[in-house]
């Protein structure tokens with residue numbers, strides 16, 4: 624399920640980056656930006672956030688991690704004696720999380736079992752997790768989750784990079800940054816220099832280079848025209864282009880056995 628689809632800050636009624644991937648009875652959360660936690664708790668049907676097998680956070684800006692602090696409190700106040708939840712994230716995510724809570728280091732350590740990203744391939748329940756650094760303002764880790772017959776890849780925030788083809792190679796669903804910050808009518812021209820986010824067209828190019836089956840555009844700059852983003856991506860990618868929307872469910876794999884779904 625898509626928990627949130629906006630980059631930077633959320634539009635009215637929306638949330639920032641967040642996704643839940645379900646497969647084989649496992650549930651993995653990808654990013655927890657502004658406004659995602661209430662949607663996650665509604666999906667779980669639990670104010671204490673019961674039912675999460677792992678959390679992955681791609682990088683430290685608050686539009687990808689600030690509601691991780693809310694999840695920390697849900698576990699600390701709601702399930703203090705429960706085993707820690709595996710948390711896979713770059714070091715700056717952990718440091719920011721600790722800074723948000725009194726006695727943060729101890730509270731975080733008891734609520735989460737931290738594993739740094741990027742890292743060597745490892746197993747998370749039914750998924751093999753691969754990760755790689757991608758260019759952004761802060762260290763960002765693209766992630767790729769594979770189970771037999773199913774692959775989902777997610778860029779987090781990234782500028783154009785040849786590694787995007789490797790991250791999403793043959794993925795059933797490739798979730799790609801389509802910030803397109805300068806798309807809005809009247810927006811100033813993009814400044815010179817390397818971009819550290821993608822346009823929708825660049826997202827389509829990345830999906831094409833990867834040979835992905837489906838592309839899910841996300842991290843839209845607030846008030847962007849999302850249908851224009853879809854058209855721009857479709858001009859570069861021949862496969863199906865989906866637009867992230869809050870509460871969108873995407874079925875993946877055979878017989879609906881897996882999905883970015885609730």
Ligand SMILES: [Zn+2]
Nearest residue numbers: 630631686780
């Ligand atoms: Zn972002």
